[in-house]
Amino acid sequence: MSRIGKSVIHAGLETLYFTGGYRLARPFLAGVGTILTFHRVRPALPDGFQPNSSLEITPEFLDEVIGRLSGAGFDLVTLNEMHRRLVEQDFGRRFIALTFDDGYRDNRDFALPILQRHGAPATLYLPSSFAEGTGELWWIELERAIAASDSIEVMLDGEMRRFDTATDSAKDEAFTTIYWSLRSLPDEQDMRRICRELAVAAGVDAAGICREICMDWDEIAAFAADPLITIGAHTDTHIQVAKASADVARREMEAGAARIEERLGARPKHFAYPVGDPSSAGPRDFALAADLGFLTATTTRPGVLFPEHSGHLTALPRISVNGSFQRFRHLDVLLSGAPTALLNRFKRVDAA
Numbered sequence: 646m647s648r649i650g651k652s653v654i655h656a657g658l659e660t661l662y663f664t665g666g667y668r669l670a671r672p673f674l675a676g677v678g679t680i681l682t683f684h685r686v687r688p689a690l691p692d693g694f695q696p697n698s699s700l701e702i703t704p705e706f707l708d709e710v711i712g713r714l715s716g717a718g719f720d721l722v723t724l725n726e727m728h729r730r731l732v733e734q735d736f737g738r739r740f741i742a743l744t745f746d747d748g749y750r751d752n753r754d755f756a757l758p759i760l761q762r763h764g765a766p767a768t769l770y771l772p773s774s775f776a777e778g779t780g781e782l783w784w785i786e787l788e789r790a791i792a793a794s795d796s797i798e799v800m801l802d803g804e805m806r807r808f809d810t811a812t813d814s815a816k817d818e819a820f821t822t823i824y825w826s827l828r829s830l831p832d833e834q835d836m837r838r839i840c841r842e843l844a845v846a847a848g849v850d851a852a853g854i855c856r857e858i859c860m861d862w863d864e865i866a867a868f869a870a871d872p873l874i875t876i877g878a879h880t881d882t883h884i885q886v887a888k889a890s891a892d893v894a895r896r897e898m899e900a901g902a903a904r905i906e907e908r909l910g911a912r913p914k915h916f917a918y919p920v921g922d923p924s925s926a927g928p929r930d931f932a933l934a935a936d937l938g939f940l941t942a943t944t945t946r947p948g949v950l951f952p953e954h955s956g957h958l959t960a961l962p963r964i965s966v967n968g969s970f971q972r973f974r975h976l977d978v979l980l981s982g983a984p985t986a987l988l989n990r991f992k993r994v995d996a997a
Contacts, residue, residue, distance in 0.1 A: 657984065658972075658974075658975045658978050658979075661978045661984065662974045662975070667981035668981070670981050670982065670986070671982065673982075674981060674982030674983055675949060675982040676949035676950050676951045676982055676993075677730070677731075677950055677951060678740035678741065678949070679949045679964055679980055680742045680943055680950065680961060680962070680963040681710075681741060681744065681963065682744055682745075682965040682966065683702065683707070683743065683744065683756070684746050684747060685701040685752075685968075686701070686703070686745075686756040687703070687704070688703060694792055694817060694820075696791075696820040696824070697784055699968050702966055707759050709973055710973065710976060711759060711760070712763065713973055718739075719740060719741045720738050720739070720740040720741070721741050721742075722742055724744075724768050724877070725914070726740070727742045728915075728958065731952075731954055731958065732958075736952065743765060743766070744767065744768045744877070744943065744963065745767060745768070745769045746770045746919075747771070748769060748771045748775050748859050748860050750859060750860050752860070752868070753860060753868050757868065757871065757874075760871075760873050761873065767875070768877045768915060769868070769874060769875070770943075771876055771877065771879050771905060772882060772883040772901060773878075773901045773904035776860060776861055776862045776908070777904075778856040778859070778861060780855040780882065781841070781882070782855055783837050783840040786841060786843070786849065787823060787840045789854070790843040790844045790846070791823075791847075793847040793848060795809075795810055797819060797843065799823055799839060799843060800839070801823065802826065808822070808823070827839060827840070828924075832888065833884055833888045865908075865909070866908070876913055877916060878898065878901045878902040878905060878939070879901060879916070880898055880919055881901040881904065882897065884897050884919060885925035886925065886930045887923075887924060887926050887930055891933070894929075894930055895933050895937070899937055902937070913939075915939060915940060915941050915943075916937075916943070918930060918944055918945075921943070921944040922944070922945055922946065923946065928960075928996065928997065932959075934959040935959045939959060941961055942958070942959035942961065943963050944963065946963075946995050947962060947963070947964055947984075947989075948964070949962070949982045949985060953993050953994050954994060957994050962985070962995065964976075964979050964985070
């Protein structure tokens, strides 16, 4: 996300908060519950170049979020309980389901003690290749390639582009341009290949990133042994399923769940689409998740839950707790449903 994009979002959230508009909207737009998305949880780093900071929050912020949600009267529920409430239309109290994507080791080191202190259940969506230590975290590869370079060359849209990456601001601009250009490629393997080549050229140990920052199977098993933790599936290799053929998408979704069952002894009932925006998961994939027997499947399409989502259990929206906006008032505004209602043009269900 560019600095301009962050500024626009920040201004919108601040305006809704300080004008009180979100309070007026809440009775009409807040829905019956919300699924929150987290990725990494670790202490803040001093580095100036942190392009993936939107995927990180501090332990202190997570602690504040959970404490204030509980204090505000939300029920913190498992995905099984969320599923029950949606199916049975049991909406006496608003609820929050906490979800973490990918299986980062800092989830164990920093997030789990906070969850335990609050007695808050959470789901970890796990790509099985990440636990194997073979996963490609291409967004980290790209970040580290740029961080290690004073200039970088990459083929974008059929043209060799050279980027100055000598300063933090120049690195930010290069990352944003390259990232979104690669995300637009129809073949995800091209995107992964380019990130891997950039990392290798910059002297980055791309193959070691997964083992460095993600839990292995033994760590996952210990993590999952806590009764607060549910393990969900997240494909095998963290692919954007909408960019794959139906056969490949089905195979990835099934293989990830089967490997989790093999290693942990229980088949996951819940699934999350990697990346999860409309370009990464669509109606075909929602149908695949249902056909594979998942009770629920979550996207990253922003939104709160409404009773109508009981008919779209494999196309559920989530709200990302963005590390670039670590203010509880911003989350309070998002939970009101006002920003996402505006974004979705007041359409309650986005499953197209």
